[in-house]
Amino acid sequence: MTMQRDWENFNISQFNQDLIRWFYKYKRDLPWRQTKNPYYIWVSEVMLQQTQVDTVIPYYQRFITKFPTPQDLASADEEAVLKIWEGLGYYSRARNLQQGVREVVENYQGRVPDNKNDILSIKGIGPYTAGAVLSIAYDRPEPAVDGNVMRVLSRVFLIDDDIAKQKTRRLFEEIIYRIIPESDPSAFNQGLMEIGALICKPKQAKCEQCPLAAHCGAYEEGVQTEYPVKKKKTPPKPLHFAVLVLKNQSGEYLIRKRPEKGLLAKLWEFPMIPLESPETSIEESVRDYIEKNYSAPVKINDVNINIQHTFTHLKWHLSLFAGSIEQRISAEKDEQWASLGQLEKFPFPVSHQKIVDKIKQGLIS
DNA sequence: AAAGCGGGGTC
DNA sequence: GACCCAGCTTT
Numbered sequence: 330m331t332m333q334r335d336w337e338n339f340n341i342s343q344f345n346q347d348l349i350r351w352f353y354k355y356k357r358d359l360p361w362r363q364t365k366n367p368y369y370i371w372v373s374e375v376m377l378q379q380t381q382v383d384t385v386i387p388y389y390q391r392f393i394t395k396f397p398t399p400q401d402l403a404s405a406d407e408e409a410v411l412k413i414w415e416g417l418g419y420y421s422r423a424r425n426l427q428q429g430v431r432e433v434v435e436n437y438q439g440r441v442p443d444n445k446n447d448i449l450s451i452k453g454i455g456p457y458t459a460g461a462v463l464s465i466a467y468d469r470p471e472p473a474v475d476g477n478v479m480r481v482l483s484r485v486f487l488i489d490d491d492i493a494k495q496k497t498r499r500l501f502e503e504i505i506y507r508i509i510p511e512s513d514p515s516a517f518n519q520g521l522m523e524i525g526a527l528i529c530k531p532k533q534a535k536c537e538q539c540p541l542a543a544h545c546g547a548y549e550e551g552v553q554t555e556y557p558v559k560k561k562k563t564p565p566k567p568l569h570f571a572v573l574v575l576k577n578q579s580g581e582y583l584i585r586k587r588p589e590k591g592l593l594a595k596l597w598e599f600p601m602i603p604l605e606s607p608e609t610s611i612e613e614s615v616r617d618y619i620e621k622n623y624s625a626p627v628k629i630n631d632v633n634i635n636i637q638h639t640f641t642h643l644k645w646h647l648s649l650f651a652g653s654i655e656q657r658i659s660a661e662k663d664e665q666w667a668s669l670g671q672l673e674k675f676p677f678p679v680s681h682q683k684i685v686d687k688i689k690q691g692l693i694s
Numbered sequence: 695a696a697a698g699c700g701g702g703g704t705c
Numbered sequence: 706g707a708c709c710c711a712g713c714t715t716t
Contacts, residue, residue, distance in 0.1 A: 377711040381703060385711090418700025421714075455713045475711045495695075498712095522711055531709060532705060559708090563697095592699070640700060679701065 334486050334546050336507075344544045345510050345517060351540035352520030355527070357382070360389055362519075367441035367466035368399050368430075374461045375426050375453060379419060382526070388417050399441075402427055403434040411595060411676040418679075420596060425453030443467045456498065461518065470514040472505035474498050477525025478518075483557035484529060484547035492557045529553075565644040569604040571615050572636075572684065574693050575627070575652040581666035582688070584675065592643070597665075597675040599684055601647075615650050626655050632693050638680035645680060649687070651694045 356362070359382065361373035372392055376385045392413050396402040402410070407427060414423035429452040433441055441462065442448040448459045460473035472478075479492045482501055490497040509517050528539045534553045536542050547553045575583040584597050602618045604611060612631065619627050634649040660666055667675065672685050687693050 374711060375713095379699090379710055379712060380701080381710055384702060416701075418702085419712085421699065422712090425713075453713070457712055461711065473711075476709075477711065480709095493696095519711090526711085530704095562708095594699095638701090640698095642698065 339544065341508050344508065344541065347540045347544070348520045348524070349510075349513055349516045352516050352523055356519070356523055357527075360386060365466050367443075367462055369393055370462050370466045371429075371441060371454075371458070372426065374458045375422050376417065378422060378458070380417065384417070388413070399430045399434050399439045403431045407595070408676065412674070415596075415676045416679055416682070420594060422453065424595070428452040429454060441466070443469070445471065456502070460502075464514040464518045468513075468515055470506075470509045470511050472502040472509065473518040473522075474501045474505065475522060475525075477522040477529075478505075480531065480557050481521050481525045481529045481541070484534075484553055485541060485545045487546040487550075487552075487556070489556070489558045491560050493560045563642075565639055565642055567644045567646060569606065569646045570648070571602040571604060571611050571618075572647045572649050573600045573602065573615065573619075573652055574632075574649060574684065574688065575600070575654060576694060577654050577666060579666070579668075581668050582672065583660065584665055584667055584672070585661075586663040586665075592640070593678045595676075596678050596681075598677065598681045611648055611650075619652070623654070627652050634687060634692060636680060636683055638683075647680065647684075649684065649693060653694070 361369060364370070373385070373389055376389055376392070395409075395413055396405060405427070407424065410423050410427050411420060414420060417423075432451050433439060437447070442451070443463065443466075445459060445463065448454055448462060449456070454462070457473055457475050460471040463469040463471040464473055476492075479498070479501055482488065482504060483492065486504065488497075488500065490500060492498075524539065524541065528535045529541075532554075536545070536548045536553060539545070539548070542548045547556050573583070577583075583600060585600055587593050587596050587598055589595055602614055604614055612629070615629055619629065629650050629652045632649050632651045636645075636647040636649070638645045638647070665675075669688065677685065684693075
């Protein structure tokens with residue numbers, strides 16, 4: 330079943346007043362709340378996808394300082410954009426944001442569209458981000474349904490559909506279209522999200538402080554902890570690699586650029602050698618790999634450093650090997666020799682940033 | 695409709 | 706550990 334409440338005993342105008350007054354009284358002072366510039370709102374919303382506010386703040390500041398206008402971002406090198414994004418995760422967001430901004434510069438004279446059709450057609454802008462930009466930057470009464478909003482409204486309306494499904498997001502959008510006020514849709518949407526972040530939390534909802542308690546079906550029945558309903562995800566699949574920290578006689582390290590699609594696309598890494606399983610002879614695999622790829626004498630030693638890194642769907646187990654090469658072999662395409670100082674110019678995923686740190690600490694070689 | 699896609703915070 | 710986070714794109 331979907332909604333277990335009817336509209337007859339739901340007071341829309343009172344709900345909106347309670348929500349919006351609370352928002353103006355208790356909202357956090359966040360950098361992207363000091364502007365209505367649609368481009369800045371857009372940047373902040375993309376960074377905030379699946380990412381918490383405190384994590385985003387310094388990235389946002391650096392980003393708009395480096396790319397203050399859509400034109401600045403459109404004309405930037407992709408690698409410079411990825412470097413700013415380094416460590417934030419979901420790197421396709423950065424590549425799609427730049428592509429989207431290029432569309433805006435090309436097709437809309439650098440002005441972010443203020444209508445749903447056009448803005449939804451832009452790369453990287455989906456239903457949530459479209460609604461957020463339209464409501465916050467342009468005061469349009471459009472829903473912006475994120476995880477916070479689904480949690481809050483699933484409790485208010487006792488909705489037990491699986492929020493992991495696309496269809497459920499559309500159900501919440503339908504509800505919001507019936508409630509959202511013409512007068513201040515920005516405060517309405519942000520208020521729902523702010524309550525989700527500060528009050529209506531996943532584990533410990535602070536219902537006694539909630540301005541919506543008087544409107545909330547879950548609070549009335551004391552079943553807050555049972556909402557929202559969400560299907561469990563499958564655990565991450567383990568993958569094992571040997572990682573080669575290969576240094577030449579000039580003291581440079583071999584790094585390579587990852588493929589342009591898939592996991593950590595276009596980021597840089599130390600060469601990774603896939604292992605069939607943790608039981609396979611790692612040293613042998615490393616030797617085979619080096620013989621095949623470098624055709625030059627290489628000394629290898631196991632430095633007994635292991636790094637684990639968990640993604641949403643994968644768990645990497647990395648075993649580090651240090652190598653020194655007698656003569657300078659030429660770097661292949663998408664490979665590069667870089668000194669320790671130069672490594673800082675390249676965007677690395679966090680798992681390989683950890684390796685750079687180990688090198689700096691003198692723990693490898 | 696389901697899977698792929700990061701990294702960090704919280705309990 | 707498990708769960709969550711101002712989700713979107715691809716398959």
